[in-house]
Amino acid sequence: MLTRVGRSRLGILWLMAEPIILSSLISLLHWLSGSDLPNGLPVFLFYALGYVPFMMFRSIVNRGAHAIHANISLLHHSRITLLDVMVSRNLMEAMVCSTVIALYMVIATLFMGEPPHQPALFIFGLTLSALLAHGLAMVLASAQVVWEWVEHLVHPFTYLMLPISASFFMLDMMPQETRELLLWNPLVHVHEMNRWAMFGDRVTPYYDVSYVLLWIIMLNLLGMAGLRVARVRLSISD
Known part of the structure; x- marks a missing residue:
């Protein structure tokens, strides 16, 4: 928390305020x-619950990719590993955005008459x-230890992910050829599933959980292997 927001209480408040302000403005x-959406989908809720999950993904990747250098002093404690640093930092980012999403769902249920169709599936x-x-952040963080220029690619990469992540549109709106191309992106599957979990049969989802799990396994295994290489490189530099 100290390396993320410092010692100021305002910094802790900003953790929650930032995703709320950005998603609300969008x-x-x-x-x-x-702009209207098909089947009476609420416009404000549709975009808010599309952007915040992407913001969580972007925050974990952006912040996690720099977690090793931001927490380098912790590695002087022999019991603290690079994996500990990555998990704690990324878990914090996930909890912040998940809390904001839960807040939106409570507001939607109590004041908009839009309870989530399958809240457990949304959590999944x-x-x-x-x-x-998390897996991608570990890959990028370990790559930065070996190649410093990787640091300059992280932010542009996450910004370029936004228009192809299905955060602001449904695949059902897309031509079949475009839809098939977008489905190569595992994040699209997640957003499609989340949208159906929120709005139910008012949307036609396209997603494959097994495909997403395959990406998760590959990225996390590659990321953990990269952290082992990075720790050796850091030990040599020390």
């Missing part, structure tokens, strides 16, 4: 534009997204 802009989808991001 959703408000779409709502004010008068968030878990998959966090595990994807």
Whole structure:
């Protein structure tokens, strides 16, 4: 927490305020534009619950990719491993955005008459997204130890992921050829599943959980192997 927000109480409050403000502004802009969604889907809720899960993925990847250098002093304690650093940092990012999503769902249920169709499935989808991001963050963090120039690619990569992640659109809106291309991205499967978990049969989802799990296994195994290499490199540099 100290390496993420410092000692200020305002920093801790900003952890929650940042995703709320950004997602609310984006959703408000779409709502004010008068854009309609099929089957009476609520515009504000559709975009808010599309952007916050992506923001969680982006935060874990962006922050996690720099976690080794940000917490290098902790590694002087022999019992603290690189995996400990990555898990704790990424778990914190996931919990913050998950709390914001839970808040939106409570508001949707109490004030908008839009309870989640399958809340347990939405939680499962968030878990998959966090595990994807965690694996990718470990890969990028370990790569930065070996190749410093990787640091400059992380932020552009996550920004480029936004328009192809299905955060702001449904695959059902896309031509078949475009849909098939987008489905190569495992994050698209997660967002499609989350959308169905929230809105039920008002949407037509396209997702394959086994495909997402395969990506999670590959990224996390590669990431943990990369951390072992990175720890050796850090020991040599010390």
